[in-house]
Amino acid sequence: xxxxxxxxxxxxxxxxxxxxxxxxxxxxxxxxxxxxxxxxxxxxxxxxxxxxxxxxxxxxxxxxxxxxxxxxxxxxxxxxxxxxxxxxxxxxxxxxxxxxxxxxxxxxxxxxxxxxxxxxxxxxxxxxxxxxxxxxxxxxxxxxxxxxxxxxxxxxxxxxxxxxxxxxxxxxxxxxxxxxxxxxxxxxxxxxxxxxxxxxxxxxxxxxxxxxxxxxxxxxxxxxxxxxxxxxxxxxxxxxxxxxxxxxxxxxxxxxxxxxxxxxxxxxxxxxxxxxxxxxxxxxxxxxxxxxxxxxxxxxxxxxxxxxxxxxxxxxxxxxxxxxxxxxxxxxxxxxxxxxxxxxxxxxxxxxxxxxxxxxxxxxxxxxxxxxxxxxxxxxxxxxxxxxxxxxxxxxxxxxxxxxx
Amino acid sequence: xxxxxxxxxxxxxxxxxxxxxxxxxxxxxxxxxxxxxxxxxxxxxxxxxxxxxxxxxxxxxxxxxxxxxxxxxxxxxxxxxxxxxxxxxxxxxxxxxxxxxxxxxxxxxxxxxxxxxxxxxxxxxxxxxxxxxxxxxxxxxxxxxxxxxxxxxxxxxxxxxxxxxxxxxxxxxxxxxxxxxxxxxxxxxxxxxxxxxxxxxxxxxxxxxxxxxxxxxxxxxxxxxxxxxxxxxxxxxxxxxxxxxxxxxxxxxxxxxxxxxxxxxxxxxxxxxxxxxxxxxxxxxxxxxxxxxxxxxxxxxxxxxxxxxxxxxxxxxxxxxxxxxxxxxxxxxxxxxxxxxxxxxxxxxxxxxxxxxxxxxxxxxxxxxxxxxxxxxxxxxxxxxxxxxxxxxxxxxxxxxxxxx
Numbered sequence: 001x002x003x004x005x006x007x008x009x010x011x012x013x014x015x016x017x018x019x020x021x022x023x024x025x026x027x028x029x030x031x032x033x034x035x036x037x038x039x040x041x042x043x044x045x046x047x048x049x050x051x052x053x054x055x056x057x058x059x060x061x062x063x064x065x066x067x068x069x070x071x072x073x074x075x076x077x078x079x080x081x082x083x084x085x086x087x088x089x090x091x092x093x094x095x096x097x098x099x100x101x102x103x104x105x106x107x108x109x110x111x112x113x114x115x116x117x118x119x120x121x122x123x124x125x126x127x128x129x130x131x132x133x134x135x136x137x138x139x140x141x142x143x144x145x146x147x148x149x150x151x152x153x154x155x156x157x158x159x160x161x162x163x164x165x166x167x168x169x170x171x172x173x174x175x176x177x178x179x180x181x182x183x184x185x186x187x188x189x190x191x192x193x194x195x196x197x198x199x200x201x202x203x204x205x206x207x208x209x210x211x212x213x214x215x216x217x218x219x220x221x222x223x224x225x226x227x228x229x230x231x232x233x234x235x236x237x238x239x240x241x242x243x244x245x246x247x248x249x250x251x252x253x254x255x256x257x258x259x260x261x262x263x264x265x266x267x268x269x270x271x272x273x274x275x276x277x278x279x280x281x282x283x284x285x286x287x288x289x290x291x292x293x294x295x296x297x298x299x300x301x302x303x304x305x306x307x308x309x310x311x312x313x314x315x316x317x318x319x320x321x322x323x324x325x326x327x328x329x330x331x332x333x334x335x336x337x338x339x340x341x342x343x344x345x346x347x348x349x350x351x352x353x354x355x356x357x358x359x360x361x362x363x364x365x366x367x368x369x370x371x372x373x374x375x376x377x378x379x380x381x382x383x384x385x386x387x388x389x390x391x392x393x394x395x396x397x398x399x400x401x402x403x404x405x
Numbered sequence: 406x407x408x409x410x411x412x413x414x415x416x417x418x419x420x421x422x423x424x425x426x427x428x429x430x431x432x433x434x435x436x437x438x439x440x441x442x443x444x445x446x447x448x449x450x451x452x453x454x455x456x457x458x459x460x461x462x463x464x465x466x467x468x469x470x471x472x473x474x475x476x477x478x479x480x481x482x483x484x485x486x487x488x489x490x491x492x493x494x495x496x497x498x499x500x501x502x503x504x505x506x507x508x509x510x511x512x513x514x515x516x517x518x519x520x521x522x523x524x525x526x527x528x529x530x531x532x533x534x535x536x537x538x539x540x541x542x543x544x545x546x547x548x549x550x551x552x553x554x555x556x557x558x559x560x561x562x563x564x565x566x567x568x569x570x571x572x573x574x575x576x577x578x579x580x581x582x583x584x585x586x587x588x589x590x591x592x593x594x595x596x597x598x599x600x601x602x603x604x605x606x607x608x609x610x611x612x613x614x615x616x617x618x619x620x621x622x623x624x625x626x627x628x629x630x631x632x633x634x635x636x637x638x639x640x641x642x643x644x645x646x647x648x649x650x651x652x653x654x655x656x657x658x659x660x661x662x663x664x665x666x667x668x669x670x671x672x673x674x675x676x677x678x679x680x681x682x683x684x685x686x687x688x689x690x691x692x693x694x695x696x697x698x699x700x701x702x703x704x705x706x707x708x709x710x711x712x713x714x715x716x717x718x719x720x721x722x723x724x725x726x727x728x729x730x731x732x733x734x735x736x737x738x739x740x741x742x743x744x745x746x747x748x749x750x751x752x753x754x755x756x757x758x759x760x761x762x763x764x765x766x767x768x769x770x771x772x773x774x775x776x777x778x779x780x781x782x783x784x785x786x787x788x789x790x791x792x793x794x795x796x797x798x799x800x801x802x803x804x805x806x807x808x809x810x
Contacts, residue, residue, distance in 0.1 A: 004582045004583060004585070004586045005582055005585065005586075008585075016652075017611075021610065024610065025575075025578065029578075029582050043652075043653045043654075046684070046685070047633060047634075047684070048632065048633025048634070048684070048685055048688060049612050049615065049616035049620060049622065049633065050685065051619055051620065052620070054685075057612045057615035057616055057619060057620075058611075058612040058633070060615065061609065061610050061611065061612045061614075061615055062610065062611075062612075064610075108765075121762075126736075127736070127741065127742075130715075131656075131718065131719075131720045132720075132722065133650060133652070133720060135631060135636055135648050135650060135722070136648050136650065136720065136721060136722025137722065139638075139646075139647075139648040139722040139723060139724040139725070140722050140723065140724075140725055140730065140734075140736075141725070141727070141730055141737075142725055142726055142727030142728075142729070142730050143564055143565050143727075144638075144724055145724065145726050145727070146564045146727060147552070147553075147561065147562075147563060147564050147565075148552075148553050148554070148561050149553070149557060149559060149561070152554060152557065154554060154629075155629070155638055155646055155724045156552065156553050156554070156561060156629070157552075157628075157629045157638070157648070158552060158563065158565070158567075159548055159551045159552050159627065159632070160548050160552075160563070160567055160607075160611075161611070162563075162565055162567035162570070162571075165567070165570075165571055165607065166567075166570055166571070166574065169571065169574030169575060169577075169578055170430075170574060170760070170761065170762055171762075172574075172578040173430060173434075173574055173577040173578050173581065174434075174762045174764070176578065176581035176582060176585065177409045177410055177434050177581060177764075178409060178764065178766075179585070180409070180410065180413075180581065180584070180585070181409045181410075181764075181766065181767075183588075185766075187766050188766070189764055189765040189766035189767075190765040191762050191763065191764055191765065192762065192763045192765075193761060193762040193763075194761065196736065197736075197741070197743055197761035197762075198761045200736055200737050200741065200743065200744075200758065200761070201743055201758040201759070201760065201761040202565075202570065203727070203730070203731075203737065203758075204466065204737075204744065204756070204757050204758035205426065205429065205466050205467065205469075205758060206422075206463075206466065206467075206565075206566070207454050207462045207463040207466045207467075208727055208731065209731050209737065209755065209756060209757070209758075210454065210462035210465065210466055210749075210752070210755050210757070211454035211462055212727070212728065212731040212732070213731070213753075213755035213756065214456055214462060214752060214753045214755055215454060215456065215457075215462075217454065218726075218727070218728040219727060222564065223562075224559075224560070224561070224562045226540060227453065227564070228452060228453025228454065228463070229452075229453070231540055233544075233549075233559075233560055233562070241544075241560055242544075243540050243541050243544040243562070245538060245540060245541065247421075247448075247538070248448045249448075251536075279451070279452070279453070280451070280453055280455065280459075283453060310535075313536065314536075315536045315537075315538060315541065316541060317537065317540070317541025317542065317544040317545050318544060318545065319544040319545075319549055319550065319560045320544070320545055320546070320547055321547050321550050321623075322546070322547030322548075322550070322551060322608070322613055322617070322623070322624060323547075323617060323623040324547070325545065325546055325547050325608070326608075326613065326614050326617040326618070327617070329545070331531075331532075331545075331601065331602075331605055332546075332605050332608065332609075332614065336532065336602070336605065338602055338605065338606055339605075339609065344615075347615065347619060348618075348619045350614065350615050350618035350619055351609070351614060351618065352609050352614070352615070353605065353606040353608075353609035353610060353614075354606070355575070355606065356575065356598060356599065356602035356603045356605070356606040357526075357575055357576075357579045357596050357597065357598040357602075358596065358597045358598075359579070359582075359583065359586075359594055359596055360513075360594040360595040360596065360597075361583075361586065361590075361592050361593070361594035362586075362594075
């Protein structure tokens with residue numbers, strides 16, 4: 001936890017990845033992020049991976065550092081409490097994040113009746129009002145036909161929910177932008193973000209639309225080759241897999257120095273009529289370059305190769321299994337200052353990450369664990385809404401709010 | 406362009422994706438982002454895709470809405486001008502973004518000698534000082550062995566530079582957080598962000614580390630199946646590919662209603678001893694569910710299937726090629742308000758996206774094109790640094806700055 005957003009309060013109504021990850025990011029930067037859920041948990045409360053006892057590791061990891069309020073959202077009284085909480089006065093409040101339907105009592109217009117300068121960011125599926133999730137969005141924008149082996153025509157889904165992550169961080173960027181705007185103008189606003197549009201914009205920002213419209217290019221499946229310069233995976237003599245890249249001139253000369261292939265590549269460039277010092281030429285000659293490189297790398301043990309590569313500043317990386325990464329790589333452990341061992345109630349004790357960026361002006365504290373569902377119900381009602389113990393007790397008695405079980 | 410960050414000024418020294426995309430995001434939100442480059446262009450100035458005349462569509466797309474300053478960074482005079490520009494006074498200035506080495510004259514400590522409350526965000530490869538790029542980072546964290554067909558053991562690289570995108574948006578989130586911190590405390594800071602740590606943190610945030618440490622799970626390659634609930638790709642009678650998902654109970658009942666497979670799935674659940682209304686059970690029974698579903702979907706034409714799916718609110722999507730998306734899908738055209746047709750000098754006229762989120766308090770203007778290299782050199786020197794036409798002329802004569810060619 002790094003306290004650069006101290007004081008800021010965000011009320012979150014969310015499920016799955018994009019909105020929870022946005023809130024978690026802001027919580028790890030010091031904001032007071034209050035996630036409210038229906039008593040018993042929302043639709044992502046048992047999302048896999050779960051423990052043997054069906055407690056969700058997924059939910060814990062995406063809600064680290066937040067406070068949890070469990071409340072009956074079907075009741076008028078429960079909804080009134082949430083609206084009061086969102087609309088609390090002050091420059092640090094009046095901010096709401098959701099990927100649940102922002103309709104009816106949760107609609108921006110309704111919240112504005114209680115506080116005129118509300119900031120609400122609502123993540124939806126697509127701009128037409130349809131459902132869309134990371135996998136369907138990825139299918140729509142074409143990456144599954146660009147990803148995977150060149151000798152296999154089947155679409156390849158991403159396992160990494162890249163569009164959810166992108167949406168989460170566009171959301172945090174947007175909320176902080178809108179907050180600055182409100183600080184300067186006094187004006188709140190609704191911000192709408194469709195997951196499909198996140199991917200559709202990225203396709204343009206990354207040059208695919210321009211390449212097609214200007215060059216008429218239909219980029220095909222490129223296997224493990226990097227596009228536009230040289231890069232591919234190779235197998236060492238001892239069976240390790242490595243990714244080797246040469247984008248910049250420095251990376252290319254480093255690779256040649258490390259492998260001693262200067263003459264071979266000069267000869268190859270001459271034969272192909274290409275100046276391999278140009279990144280585009282390296283892309284055109286990628287298959288031939290890879291063949292020469294594989295002949296060299298295939299004779300080297302990983303350790304030898306790693307030594308030579310690192311000595312010459314080659315841009316390369318070893319493929320690891322996720323299990324190897326988590327079991328053996330110090331970078332994915334508390335040896336890396338972004339990781340701390342945390343005890344998560346109901347789940348256990350394991351290393352969890354904070355944010356990867358380091359802020360020089362504040363101290364990095366260990367990542368805070370996720371709340372238990374309803375863990376902060378009473379303190380939120382008392383401290384933020386000024387309710388008495390008697391009032392809070394009555395809400396419990398009526399089944400309108402709940403604490404941790 | 407949506408002007409929520411009006412007035413803010415960010416000086417950018419960058420190359421490739423992460424830092425340029427961060428700056429472009431902030432520029433599309435209204436910030437004055439000044440990218441400076443060595444005269445003639447930095448190492449990403451000719452990055453593919455390029456036009457026939459070797460002008461980079463990639464560079465244009467990642468620098469939309471910025472101003473460009475071309476200057477001799479090897480000269481003392483050129484460096485002095487950049488430091489003055491970064492250190493200009495005012496609450497909106499003193500902010501610098503880079504993924505070039507923030508050393509020597511560009512080091513945070515040096516900038517602070519000219520303005521004490523500088524905010525500098527520096528993106529590096531890994532925390533040990535090594536080079537790392539999206540592909541090598543992805544190899545390290547294990548996704549290539551989880552991605553791709555289950556019957557193929559080769560690692561599968563992502564084509565989408567997901568880690569660069571994530572780093573870009575963590576950077577924009579961080580800069581805005583640090584700006585708020587400075588507004589409140591008067592204190593600037595250095596923010597360090599390693600691309601490798603971006604991926605290492607995500608592996609934790611997404612539950613992989615906890616699943617391994619708590620459950621001892623070694624998650625294997627899952628092909629196109631969704632993890633933890635039901636989802637997979639299917640082929641229709643007319644050869645279209647569709648992604649079909651059922652995470653929530655509503656998605657599952659919608660899928661059953663649309664396909665009329667309620668009885669078949671009830672029978673299947675009974676046979677397997679699983680309650681398929683539970684998402685975890687749907688994951689365990691994914692292969693059997695998929696078999697039943699494929700028998701149904703394989704007999705349907707895409708249009709029929711789409712009608713039934715949409716009528717029942719099924720979460721599904723069609724796989725498109727990138728070419729189909731760009732040529733025929735209105736969502737990837739100016740029919741979608743995030744896209745506008747823009748004339749990009751040296752390249753041509755084509756649709757480019759703004760930011761996918763819509764800010765209610767400001768008007769959305771068309772995305773601004775990228776600058777030509779050095780297009781704003783003179784106006785920046787005159788307006789921001791107060792140089793006279795004579796001084797600027799001398800800098801040109803000495804070859805220390807350059808305008809567009």
